[in-house]
Amino acid sequence: MAGRFLSLFKPLGRILPEIKVPERKVSFNEKIFWTALVLIVYLVMSEIPLYGIEQEAADQFSALRVIFASNRGTLMELGIGPIVTAGLILQLLVGSSMIKCDMSNPEDRGLFTVASKAFSIILTGVQAGAYIISGMYGTLAGPTTIVIFIQLLGAGVMVMLLDELIQKGWGLGSGISLFIMAGVAQNILWQTFSPANGLFVQSLSLLLSGNQTLMQWVVGVGSYPSLIGFIATIAAFLIIIYIEGVRVELPMTYAGYKGFRSRYPIKLLYVSNLPVIFASALFANVYFFSQLLWGSSGRPEPGTNLFTDILGSYRVVTEGNQTSVQSVGGIAHFVTAPQGLQNVAEDPIRALIYLGILIAFCAVFSLIWLEVGGLGPAKVAEQLMNSGMQIPGYRRSGKPIELILKRYIPVVTILGGITVGLVAGISDFLGVFGSGTGILLSVGIIYQYYELLMRERAAEMFPAFRRILGE
Numbered sequence: 001m002a003g004r005f006l007s008l009f010k011p012l013g014r015i016l017p018e019i020k021v022p023e024r025k026v027s028f029n030e031k032i033f034w035t036a037l038v039l040i041v042y043l044v045m046s047e048i049p050l051y052g053i054e055q056e057a058a059d060q061f062s063a064l065r066v067i068f069a070s071n072r073g074t075l076m077e078l079g080i081g082p083i084v085t086a087g088l089i090l091q092l093l094v095g096s097s098m099i100k101c102d103m104s105n106p107e108d109r110g111l112f113t114v115a116s117k118a119f120s121i122i123l124t125g126v127q128a129g130a131y132i133i134s135g136m137y138g139t140l141a142g143p144t145t146i147v148i149f150i151q152l153l154g155a156g157v158m159v160m161l162l163d164e165l166i167q168k169g170w171g172l173g174s175g176i177s178l179f180i181m182a183g184v185a186q187n188i189l190w191q192t193f194s195p196a197n198g199l200f201v202q203s204l205s206l207l208l209s210g211n212q213t214l215m216q217w218v219v220g221v222g223s224y225p226s227l228i229g230f231i232a233t234i235a236a237f238l239i240i241i242y243i244e245g246v247r248v249e250l251p252m253t254y255a256g257y258k259g260f261r262s263r264y265p266i267k268l269l270y271v272s273n274l275p276v277i278f279a280s281a282l283f284a285n286v287y288f289f290s291q292l293l294w295g296s297s298g299r300p301e302p303g304t305n306l307f308t309d310i311l312g313s314y315r316v317v318t319e320g321n322q323t324s325v326q327s328v329g330g331i332a333h334f335v336t337a338p339q340g341l342q343n344v345a346e347d348p349i350r351a352l353i354y355l356g357i358l359i360a361f362c363a364v365f366s367l368i369w370l371e372v373g374g375l376g377p378a379k380v381a382e383q384l385m386n387s388g389m390q391i392p393g394y395r396r397s398g399k400p401i402e403l404i405l406k407r408y409i410p411v412v413t414i415l416g417g418i419t420v421g422l423v424a425g426i427s428d429f430l431g432v433f434g435s436g437t438g439i440l441l442s443v444g445i446i447y448q449y450y451e452l453l454m455r456e457r458a459a460e461m462f463p464a465f466r467r468i469l470g471e
Contacts, residue, residue, distance in 0.1 A: 005099050006111040013114045016121075017157065019164045026169055028456050035171035035178065038162045042179050043186075045075040045158070050151050052144040053137040066438040067280050069176075069183035075155040078127050079183075080176050081284075082156055083163065086119035088281065117160060124156030125149075130292055173452055177445045184438040188233065191225045191433040199225045220340045220431055228341060229431030236427045236436065240443040243268060243419060248408055252389045261392070264384065266408050268416050271369045273444045275362040275417040276424050278369070280437050282361065283335040287312070290332040291325065302329050340431035351429060359421035366417030370410070377405035 026034075050073055065071065070079025090112065093099040102108045128149050131137070137148065163175030195201050203224045206212035212224075220226025246268040253261050290312030297305055302313040312332025314325050327333040334353045338344050344351045370376050381402035384390075391401055420440055427436025434442070 006101055006108065006115055009111055009115045009118055012118050013110065016114060016117050017161060019161060019168050019170070021168050022170060031170065031172050031456065035166060035173070038166055038171060038175055039178055039182055041162060042069075042076070042159070042175075042182060045155060046071040046183075046186075048075045049073055050075065050077060050137075050148055052147050066184055066187055066435045067180075067284060067441075069179040071183075075151060076159070077131070078124060078152055078156055080159060080163075080179055082123035082127055083116075083120045083160055084176060085281065086123050087116055088278070090116055090119065120160050121153070121157060124153055128152035128156070133292075133296065172456065173445075173449055177448070180438070181442050181445045181449075184434040184442045187435075187438065188433040192230065197224050199227065199230055220342055225433060226340060226431050229433060232427060232430035233432040233434070233439065236423065236432050236439045237443060240423060240440055241447075243423070244443065244447055248412060250404065250408070251392055252384070253392050254388055262389070264389070266405075266412050268412060268419060269444075270409065270413050270416050271366050271375060273420055273440050274369050275365040276358075276420045276437055276440055278365040279358055279361040279421065280424075283358075286335055287327075287332050290314075290327075290330060337425065337428035337436075339428055339435075341429065344429045355422075355425040355429075358425045359418050362417040362421030363414050364417075366413045367410070370413050375409075377402045377409050380405055380409070 053073055065079070068079035068081040068084070070076050070081065090099070094101045094112070101112055131152070132145055132148060159175075159179075163179075165171060166173060166175040166178065190198065192199050193201055197203065203212065203217060206224075207214065207217045216224075218227045220229060244267075247265045249263040249265050251261065252264050290308070291314060293311060294300070294308045294314050297308055299314070299316070300308055302309060302315075305313075308330065310330055312330035313328055315328050317326050327336050334350060335357060337354055337358075338347060338351050381398045384401055385398045391404060424436035424440055427439060432439060
């Protein structure tokens with residue numbers, strides 16, 4: 001039964017908006033339709049501007065846009081940030097046993113979903129209020145403030161329902177994953193072909209007109225993407241695809257079927273891309289709250305305010321018609337990746353400190369999720385035993401399996417965390433399009449969708465497979 005904390009959310013289940021689980025089998029083509037429709041709605045919301053804001057206001061959170069699938073000044077201003085943050089907080093609390101919840105119990109799962117919704121709406125309201133109070137949208141009148149708050153809150157609820165629509169079985173995969181993948185793809189296409197500052201349109205025209213040198217086009221200058229960044233983007237995709245397939249395979253046998261052998265794979269990315277997601281979320285919150293403090297303090301100059309100097313100090317930079325906010329000191333400065341070789345060359349110490357912090361946090365979060373996510377050697381050994389598997393040459397007992405798994409899983413987990421941190425950091429240094437973290441997430445999401453599509457297609461063509469797949 002659910003713990004006392006989750007039981008508090010039971011009355012909210014009657015009033016919170018909800019997508020019903022389909023009462024019939026949804027066909028493969030119908031799932032494709034609903035998934036495409038959800039994606040179109042998200043893309044449209046990403047282009048509808050918020051009513052009542054200053055369109056030329058500085059983008060204080062440009063570094064976080066790709067991770068949270070958000071777009072400045074639109075209905076998708078907050079993106080999936082509140083939903084992801086609420087989900088991660090609750091999962092960590094449940095995984096660490098601070099909150100009692102049996103996910104195998106339908107009632108507990110339902111209460112967990114209701115709690116996730118409630119926290120998502122609360123965090124959407126908190127972040128919307130913080131954006132307005134910080135002065136991000138300039139000086140606003142009372143009625144305009146309320147209108148903007150309602151728009152952000154309504155858009156947050158809509159995103160939550162779109163994600164639920166897919167996860168309840170009407171679509172394929174997860175709405176959150178779909179939005180992240182779409183945001184990264186949109187960002188890569190924009191940086192490559194945009195007429196405003198794309199590599200092969202605006203930047204190339206500047207090169208041909210003599211306003212930009214060949215070296216600047218290759219390495220990058222200002223807000224313009226570089227040829228090295230484009231090549232690094234392709235290389236990053238190929239490297240991450242290769243890393244996704246690296247694994248250690250342990251020989252196994254089935255006790256109930258004498259002589260039947262199998263293998264248990266332990267992937268290098270054993271905990272997937274979760275470490276870099278956690279690290280990015282942590283850095284994003286530092287970046288977010290430091291900028292809110294800086295903005296609400298009247299945007300003080302570096303060296304004039306102790307708190308902003310420690311947490312993060314910034315300056316507004318204008319390049320042509322574009323205005324942005326850049327970190328210049330404090331903790332936030334060292335947990336934000338310098339984008340592009342030019343910025344790395346200007347401040348190599350900052351780049352090394354950022355890379356070290358990122359790798360360290362990815363390794364630590366990998367080990368934390370190993371236990372919180374139920375992926376530790378003891379849990380895996382128990383699962384293998386329950387499924388009737390054993391290691392050849394050892395008696396059928398959970399202890400030998402656990403001891404052998406302990407030789408591999410912790411080491412592979414740490415190596416995987418270091419690897420994703422290293423790939424994400426170096427990709428950002430090379431100026432990849434869509435950010436290193438964005439590409440890491442996209443490859444993992446594409447891989448998951450590929451497996452899901454093949455599984456759904458096989459189940460559609462051969463209905464007998466559904467029993468094998470457990471559907």
